Every structure is written in C-alpha cells, then in structure tokens.
Amino acid sequence: MMRKLKIMMASLLLICAVLVLGTCAFLNRMExxxxxxxxxxxxLKKSPRFIEGEFRNPVPTPLFTDDSTVFSVIVKSIFTPKERLVPDMAVPSVKTDLFSLDPEKDLVIWLGHSSYYVQLAGKRILVDPVFSPYASPFxxxxxAFDGTNVYRAEDIPAIDYLLITHDHWDHLDYPTVMALEPKVKKVVCGLGVGSHFANWGYAASKVLEADWFTGLKNHDGFDIHILPARHFSGRGVMRNRTLWVSFVLQSEKRRIFLSGDTGYGPHLTQIGKLFDGFDLAILENGQYDKRWAFIHMMPEETAKAAVELGAKSVLPAHSGKFAISNHAWDEPFTRLAKASRGKPYRLLTPVIGESVDLDDEKQTFSHWWEPHEPLSGEVCESSGLIEGRTENRSDLE
Incomplete structure (x- = not known):
C-alpha cells in the first residue's frame, strides 16, 4: 500500500514539474x-505614472467593475452561448496598393481592428499593425474574421514612424513587427514597450519610448505627441510594466488624434482642450463589456468623447476583425452610427483597405456591415466588395 502511495505521489510531482516547466517554456517564447x-x-521608476512597481491611470481603473476575475470571464465566455459573434460571410474589403500612393497626399487607410496606415506631411506612419491570423499567444x-487579413508586411512601403499604443497582442504583433523591421525608420511607443523591441533585435537607436505629454516635436515637418489613455498593459502574467498611450499627429495643415485602447475619462476632454480640437479622431469602438467598462468605451461614450475632443471627423477602431468581447461583431458600428446622429462630426466608415482622403470633406462611405442587396458595379472576387459603392448617409453627417 505504501509503495503504491509513493508511486502515486511521485507521479503527481512529476506531472506538476512537467506542467511548471511547460508553462515556463511557453511564457519564455520570443513572442x-x-x-x-x-x-x-x-x-521607468522616474515617471510619475510609475507607482509601487507598476504604471497606473490617473483615475481609479479596476480591471473589472464587478467581482469578475480573468478566470471567471474566460470560463463564462467558453460556456455562454453567443449570437453573431463572428460574421457569417467574408467581411468586405479592398486592397489599395500602398506603393502607388502619392506620399505627399494626406490620407488614412484602415487595415482592420486598430491597425492604420497614415500619410501626413509627406511621412508614412503605421499604427498598431497586426497582420497575423490570430491576435493571441494561443x-x-x-x-481574424474571414476577409479581414488583407495586408501582409510585403504590402507595406518604407515606414517613417511605427506607432505602438500598448503591448497587448491585438496591438503589438511579434511576427508583424519582425517582418516590418527592415522597412521601419523609427518606432514610437510608451515607456517600457521598447524592451520588447530590444528583445526582438531592434536597434536601440531605432526606438523612441516616452512618457505622456512628451514626444517628437518640431521634427521632420510635423509633431508626434504621446498622451494619456485609460487602459492597462501586459503580454504575459505581469501587468502594467509598460505604459499605454494615445497619440496626436500634428502637421501645419491638420491634427489627428489616435486614442489607442481607452476607457472613457477626463483625459479626453483635457486633450481636446489642449489641442483645440482635431480634424480627425480615430477612436476605439469595440470589444466593450459592462464588466470592463473602465478600460473600453461603449459606442455611446465614443460619440461623447468625439464631441469633447472637438473632432470634425471620426474613424472607429478596435472592431471588425477580431471577437475579443461577447457583443455581436457588427454591434459597435450600428450603435456608434445611431449615437452619432445629430453630432457635430462626420462619422467615416470605410471598409478595410479603402483610402480616406483627408482633403475631401464630401467623401462618403456605406454602412458596409448592414445586409444589402447587390448593387450594380464590379465585384472584388477576394472580398465580395462592390468597387466604388458609396452611399450618402444623412445620419452620419
């Protein structure tokens, strides 16, 4: 009996050892x-944002609004039925040839989720590129939804500035940034995020990490301001060892605000007043839930934030490619379109890959996420998009 007990104990210890070693090996993967x-x-410890070993938001921001835990959320997500979490057909998209664009033309192209290609003041800027089919270590x-992974690193021209808002997997993608490294002149990110790039072989001279209310000013014809967001960070077990940020791109001609992931908070009004409004605000609008309402805005809060920022136009982000929350895949677009009615800004809703001309205030876009009957036009075989389809939606003005 004792011999069997010893064998069982030894087996359990061996299993535990294997699990521990396996977990350590997994967490030590380069990604x-x-x-x-x-x-x-x-x-980092010199930053006023770094308190007791971690970065903190200026206002209390618990991860959950109730007694939920990460484990309970995962379990509930697995066993709770979800409706329309993923589209039942390929998401419409086009593939604009980025190499053929006039670099002097100011424009923005949504690449899916929170990834954007921006041209401003003759500079090429790439924001939070994620070209992998999965936004997860697992x-x-x-x-990614069918039809949304349109671009690859080889489709991207030389980049003057790679902007990273924070180090979560759906914003900082290891395979993507490694493939882009030869094309990137400078990485701009929050404090601590540069450690990931250093570990991945990026030269220190290539990476600028900075605190809130700093950045590249009067540089190459325009400024890049690093500003607050209300969120958190971390790629593994430890949280908040790196700083989450928003950005302002400012040229002599226009100002663009990039919210990154953020909950609603007083920082948005503060930023709006600091810059006296924006020509364009790219705002997060998706992956929200009442349980984590402090770290992601509801669509109605996104609309409110746009007004407080003084935005003339709004591009929604953080939706349309991945299902990280439990809402229907198209709900963020539907709710934001409704919340934007009567607001003093234009809601811009391009499909993935569609160029937004920042000099054309009359450019219109469709409610592409809504079911519709086929219209006359040329169908793009790869995505099902009818080329040139635009509708003048009065409720978006």
Missing amino acids: FGRNPQGNHYEI FLFNR
Whole structure:
C-alpha cells in the first residue's frame, strides 16, 4: 500500500514539474517579449505614472467593475452561448496598393481592428499593425474574421514612424513587427514597450519610448505627441510594466488624434482642450463589456468623447476583425452610427483597405456591415466588395 502511495505521489510531482516547466517554456517564447529590467527599469521608476512597481491611470481603473476575475470571464465566455459573434460571410474589403500612393497626399487607410496606415506631411506612419491570423499567444484564439487579413508586411512601403499604443497582442504583433523591421525608420511607443523591441533585435537607436505629454516635436515637418489613455498593459502574467498611450499627429495643415485602447475619462476632454480640437479622431469602438467598462468605451461614450475632443471627423477602431468581447461583431458600428446622429462630426466608415482622403470633406462611405442587396458595379472576387459603392448617409453627417 505504501509503495503504491509513493508511486502515486511521485507521479503527481512529476506531472506538476512537467506542467511548471511547460508553462515556463511557453511564457519564455520570443513572442511574449520582455519586460523592462536593470537600468531600463530604473528609468521607468522616474515617471510619475510609475507607482509601487507598476504604471497606473490617473483615475481609479479596476480591471473589472464587478467581482469578475480573468478566470471567471474566460470560463463564462467558453460556456455562454453567443449570437453573431463572428460574421457569417467574408467581411468586405479592398486592397489599395500602398506603393502607388502619392506620399505627399494626406490620407488614412484602415487595415482592420486598430491597425492604420497614415500619410501626413509627406511621412508614412503605421499604427498598431497586426497582420497575423490570430491576435493571441494561443493558436486558434482570437482568429481574424474571414476577409479581414488583407495586408501582409510585403504590402507595406518604407515606414517613417511605427506607432505602438500598448503591448497587448491585438496591438503589438511579434511576427508583424519582425517582418516590418527592415522597412521601419523609427518606432514610437510608451515607456517600457521598447524592451520588447530590444528583445526582438531592434536597434536601440531605432526606438523612441516616452512618457505622456512628451514626444517628437518640431521634427521632420510635423509633431508626434504621446498622451494619456485609460487602459492597462501586459503580454504575459505581469501587468502594467509598460505604459499605454494615445497619440496626436500634428502637421501645419491638420491634427489627428489616435486614442489607442481607452476607457472613457477626463483625459479626453483635457486633450481636446489642449489641442483645440482635431480634424480627425480615430477612436476605439469595440470589444466593450459592462464588466470592463473602465478600460473600453461603449459606442455611446465614443460619440461623447468625439464631441469633447472637438473632432470634425471620426474613424472607429478596435472592431471588425477580431471577437475579443461577447457583443455581436457588427454591434459597435450600428450603435456608434445611431449615437452619432445629430453630432457635430462626420462619422467615416470605410471598409478595410479603402483610402480616406483627408482633403475631401464630401467623401462618403456605406454602412458596409448592414445586409444589402447587390448593387450594380464590379465585384472584388477576394472580398465580395462592390468597387466604388458609396452611399450618402444623412445620419452620419
């Protein structure tokens, strides 16, 4: 009996050891990056945002609004039926040839989720590019919707500035940034995020990480301001060792605000007043839930934030490619369109890959997420989009 008990105990210890070693090996994969260490960590400690070993929001921001935990949310997500979480057909898209664009033309192209290609003041800027089929460290989790993974690294021209708002997997994608490295002149990110890039082989001279209310000013014909967001960070077990940020791109001609992931908060009004409004605000609008309402805005809050920012036009982000929350895949667009009625801004809703001309205030876009009857026009075989289909929606003005 004792011999059997010893064998059982030894087996359990062996299983535990294998699990621990396996977990450690998994978390040490290159994709997870590396949190700041040594002298780098000492530099972060000088930031007023870095308190008791972690970055913090200026207002209390618990991860959950109730007694939920990460584990309980995952379990509930697995076992709770969800309706229309994923579209039942390919998401419409076009594939604009980025190499053929006039670099002096100011424009924005949505690449899906929170990824954007921006041309401003003769500079090419790439924001949070994720070209992998999954936005997760686990294979098969957070799979991109059919039709949304249109672009690859080889489709991207030389980039003057790669902007990273924070280090979550759906914003900082290891395979993508590694494939882009030869094309990127400068990475701009929040404090600590540069540690991931250093671990991945990016030269230190290529990476600028900075605190809120700093950035590149009077540089190459325009400014890049690093500003607050209300969120959190982390690619593994440890949270908030790197800083989450928003950006303002400012040229002599226009100002663009990039919210990154953020909950609604007083920082939005503050930023609007600081810059006296924006020609365009690219605002998060998706992956929300009442349980984590402090770290992601509801669509109605996105509309409210646009007004407080003084935005003339709004492009929604953080939706249309991945199902990270439990709402219907098209709900963010429907709710924001409704909330935007009568607001003093234009809601711009391009399909993935469609160019938004920042000099054309009359350019119109369709409610592409809505079911519709086929219209006359040329159908793009790869995505099902009817080329040139635009509708003048009065409720979006």
